[in-house]
Amino acid sequence: MSITPGITEQYQNYFSIDMYYSHGTNNNQIGKSRRRLTMIVVSRFGHTSPLIIRWLYGISQAQALVHLNKLCQEGLLDFTQTHRSPDDRVYVLTRAGAQYAEQLTGVQLHFRSSEQVSQRINLSSLYHDLIVQYVILRGITGQYFQNGDSFDGWNCFVTDAEFRKIARKFDVRSVDAIVREPSGTLCAVEFEHSFKSPESRKGILLKYAQGLELGCYEKIMFFSQKKDILADAKRINEGAIDYLTAHTKPKSSAAWLTEEDAQRLKAALVYRTKFCDELAERFYR
Numbered sequence: 001m002s003i004t005p006g007i008t009e010q011y012q013n014y015f016s017i018d019m020y021y022s023h024g025t026n027n028n029q030i031g032k033s034r035r036r037l038t039m040i041v042v043s044r045f046g047h048t049s050p051l052i053i054r055w056l057y058g059i060s061q062a063q064a065l066v067h068l069n070k071l072c073q074e075g076l077l078d079f080t081q082t083h084r085s086p087d088d089r090v091y092v093l094t095r096a097g098a099q100y101a102e103q104l105t106g107v108q109l110h111f112r113s114s115e116q117v118s119q120r121i122n123l124s125s126l127y128h129d130l131i132v133q134y135v136i137l138r139g140i141t142g143q144y145f146q147n148g149d150s151f152d153g154w155n156c157f158v159t160d161a162e163f164r165k166i167a168r169k170f171d172v173r174s175v176d177a178i179v180r181e182p183s184g185t186l187c188a189v190e191f192e193h194s195f196k197s198p199e200s201r202k203g204i205l206l207k208y209a210q211g212l213e214l215g216c217y218e219k220i221m222f223f224s225q226k227k228d229i230l231a232d233a234k235r236i237n238e239g240a241i242d243y244l245t246a247h248t249k250p251k252s253s254a255a256w257l258t259e260e261d262a263q264r265l266k267a268a269l270v271y272r273t274k275f276c277d278e279l280a281e282r283f284y285r
Contacts, residue, residue, distance in 0.1 A: 007216055008186075010166045015156040015180060017044070017105045019140065034067060036104060039076060042093055043101030043109060044159050045133045047121050050087045051282065052134055061087070076100055080117035084126040086283050092120050131283055132160065132176045132191050135223050135275060139179065154179035154187070172216055173207035179221075187270075188217040192224045192233055201233075202240045202256075209257060209265050221270045225279040230271045241266055 021037050024030040034057055041056075042048050054064040068091050071077040076097035081089050093101060098111040112120040122129070139153035158166075158178040167174050175188040188211065196204075208220055224230045244256035257265065 007166060007170060007214065011158055011178065011180075011186075013107060014044075014158045014162050017107065017156075019156070035071065038067065038071065039093075039097065039101050040104055041133075041137070042077065042091060043098065043105060043107075044162065045129070046159075046161050047090050047092045047126070047129070048133065049085045049090050049130055051085075052130065052137070055134070055282075056137060071097075078117050082118065082123060082126065084123050085130060086127070090117075090121065090126060090130075092117055127283070128191060128193055129160070131193070131225075131279060132189070134282070135191060135279070136177050136179065136189065138275070154181050156180050167216075170214060170216070172211050172214060173204070175211070175217070175220070178217060185219060186215075186217045187219040187221050190220060190222050192222055192229050195229060195232055196236070198236050198240055198243075201236050202244060205237060205240055205244065205265065206256060208268070209261050212264060212268055213261075217268075219268045219270055221272050223272050223275055223279070225276055225284055227273050227276050230273060230276070234269070234271050237269055238266065 017040065019037070019040065022029075022033050024033050037056075038048070038053060041052070048068075050061055050064040050068060053059075053068060054061050057064070057067075059067070068077060068079070072079060072091070075094055077091045078094050078097075079089050079091045084090075093109075093111065095111055095113070098109045102109055114120055136157050136159070140155065140157065157180070160174060160176050163178055164174045176191050177189040179187050179189055181187060188208075211217055211220075222230055222233055224233075241257065241262050245259060245262040246255070248255050
């Protein structure tokens with residue numbers, strides 16, 4: 001498998017964003033460090049919630065609200081109340097915040113200019129997206145976030161929104177995130193919050209095979225709040241791959257997947273149960 005140069009070159013724009021958090025020795029330094037990192041997080045993921053900020057800095061819910069509301073008072077963030085967030089509100093960038101975030105990241109942002117905050121984000125997928133945000137930040141190496149709660153799974157990432165900008169140019173299926181492990185391995189991250197049918201998984205698996213072939217990633221890691229969902233995904237995926245290997249495309253003698261493609265795909269699928277109980281506790285209770 002070869003890595004497509006255009007893809008990895010564009011990953012580097014995001015891998016190089018400085019996510020390092022220096023806590024500081026006094027309130028002024030701590031405030032500046034949190035201000036900087038929170039703005040980068042919101043710019044990269046498109047939003048955040050007090051639950052994420054509370055965990056990220058190891059502070060109380062009240063302190064997280066004070067921090068986020070201060071950024072709103074500065075005109076950098078805006079918020080809306082919604083039951084689709086685990087703590088009933090979500091924060092997004094203002095135009096001034098987007099301009100400031102561009103200075104911090106060196107990456108140009110597309111700002112949705114709607115006056116209604118709720119129209120600047122996809123509310124239907126917000127809960128899912130906030131969980132993905134938590135997983136991606138939770139998994140980054142401890143050298144960045146020294147709050148004693150690091151998974152040390154990867155050292156940099158590309159978010160869903162960032163990957164979609166790249167994927168459009170190569171006609172590949174979007175994933176929840178791309179992460180780079182300390183070994184240099186590129187992994188797609190997918191969060192499964194519900195059971196999927198075998199038919200829907202067949203199409204998704206073919207897209208994963210395409211992503212592997214193009215070198216968009218070398219592994220696909222699945223996370224969930226339930227071990228049963230991951231076990232079911234593994235069972236259905238394995239059966240679907242066998243089906244796609246044994247059956248041919250319409251009006252063709254070629255199988256949907258060659259034996260080589262099927263073995264590579266099976267080896268690339270990883271089901272991570274590490275966060276199941278933690279995600280269930282934080283987001284589903």
